[in-house]
Amino acid sequence: MAFLNGSVTYSRFRVHGGGPKRLDDHLLDKLREHRIGSDKILRSDMEESGWIGGRHLLDIEFDLEKNVLLDCLHYGLRIDAHKPPPDLMRAYEQQEFDALLREASSVGTPKISRIRKEAREAAKGRIEDELKEGRFRRQRQFPLFLDTQRDILYVSATSPAVHERLLPLFKNTFGKRLEPLTAGGLAISWAEHHNHSRQLENLEPSAFVPHPENGLDSPYWTSHDPAARDWLGNEFLLWLWYTLEEESDTLEMEDNSDAAVVFVKQLALECPWAETGKETISCDGPTRLPESRRAIQSGKLPRKAGMMLSRHGQQYEFTIQAETFNVSGAALPKIEKEDDAPSSGHDAVDNVRVRHEERLEQIRHMAESIDMLYGVFLKHRLRADWNKMRDTIRNWLRAGAGDQRESRANAKPLEPVTA
Incomplete structure (x- = not known):
């Protein structure tokens, strides 16, 4: 029940x-048809x-009262691995x-040679018998909820291995294909909605710090599929860093609401050319440290960042991965429990349901706020005069480098410590 209590981690998919x-x-019947254990054939x-x-x-039962919250379908994915320890197989053999x-x-x-072959077959038979009895089974669950209003599936797992199990199962169940909502996927949706698809198609990565040998500007981690444009997530975090530091920590969203943003707790940066490695910084204000400034001045790009975002009086703290837009460890506003709330009976059940529905609304509001913040960046990024903004960020980086050199030159030596 990761979405209904505790911190929240998710990846998102759009239902094609x-x-x-x-x-x-009738919809729940489709889940029942493909619930865990219904397929007796192991992969x-x-x-x-x-x-x-x-x-x-x-829990392998489905009913409307439990699984339908607001206009969302809340359920789960279970993956059972039947893998005996290799040492046991060798021991049996x-x-x-x-x-x-x-x-x-x-x-x-x-x-x-014949005895060894027979021993191997006999050991394999013992293992297969124990597998049928349920030995060596490792079970994992991953809560999901399908936002039917926006056709988005929230998955409480960011691992590609889990997604590999999810995608075909969803297709077999609902006859629909899932598309990952990465930085590039979100940009495509935003561009289509705002009639900027042509501008997005012609987009190339920005070289905030040009490669010293005029190499490629596209980060190596997106080179397997540059057309996906997931590198926009890295540019978004760098643009946001500049904006918060040089312009304002409050940005106006598309719906005229304001969002206050600050980087917190952690920042992961990496060289897009795979030359100078990675750097991870953990502290309350990671972007304010000289180490982080030196990293982006050398050409490193943000790949993951902790953020605190406030909008409509709701404050969220989370970590976002730049290319995938996966969110992890999100802390949501506490839902206050009424003092006179019943502790048993139908009223207590209704009260729990209300809290669960409020949680899903908070998650959707947080995701919407992140997407709208990204939309502010995309509005700048797809404008004809983006090169001016790119050059402004370049100058900001150069100026910072100069300030740091001057600061080091003027620094006084430390006084010796006396006992």
């Missing part, structure tokens, strides 16, 4: 062609996946080999 709109028992990697009800790891060797030696000269 639109998701289901009617949250009825070649000895894993199986399926849906669960969402209350706990063993050795036991079988020793027994077969003793038996063969008592009647003549044993043929070692």
Whole structure:
């Protein structure tokens, strides 16, 4: 129930062609048809996946009262891995080999290669029998909720391995394909909505710090699919860094609301040319440290950052990954429990449901606020005069480098410490 309590981690996917709109028992039948355990055939990697009800790891029941919150479908993905320890397989094989060797030696000269093959087959049979009994099963659950209003699936996992299990299962269940909402995917949606698709198609990465040998400006981590334009997430964090430091810590959103933003706790930077490595900074204000300034002046780009964002009186603290736009460790505003709230009975159940619905609203509001903040950047990035902003950021970086050199030159030596 990661979305309904505690800190929140998610990746997001858009349902291609639109998701289901009617949250009825017919929709739940599709989940029941593909719940965990319904497929008796294991994959070649000895894993199986399926849906669960969402209350706990063993919940495989689905009903409207539990699984439908607001206009969202809340449920879960479970992945069961059936993998015996390699050491156990070797031990079984050795036991079988020793027994077969003793038996063969008592009647003549044993043929070692044949005995070893038989031992291997016997050990494999023992393992398969134990797998059928449920031995060596490792179960993991990942809460999900489908926002049917926006056709977005929130997944409480950022691992590509989990996504590899999720995507085909979702397609088999609902007949719909999932598209990851990365920095590039969000940019495409924003550009289509604002009639800027042509500008986005012609976009090239900005060289805030040109490569010393006139190398490629595109970061190596997006070179496998440059057309996805996920490098826009790195540019977004650098632009936001400049804006917060040089212009204002409050930005006006598209809906005329204001969002106050500050970088907090952690910042991960990396050389886009794979030459000068990575740097991770952990402190209350990571962008204010000289180390972080030196990193971006050398050409490193932000890849992950902790943020505190306030909008509409709601404050969120989270870590965002630049290219994927995955959010992790998000702290949501505390939902105040009413003093006279019942502790048992139907009223207590209704009160829990209300709190769960408020949590989903908070998550959607946080995601919307992050997307709108990104939209402010995209509005600048797709303008014809973006090169002026790029040059302004370049000059900001150069000026900072000069200030640091002057500061080091004027620095006084430390006084010796006396006991």
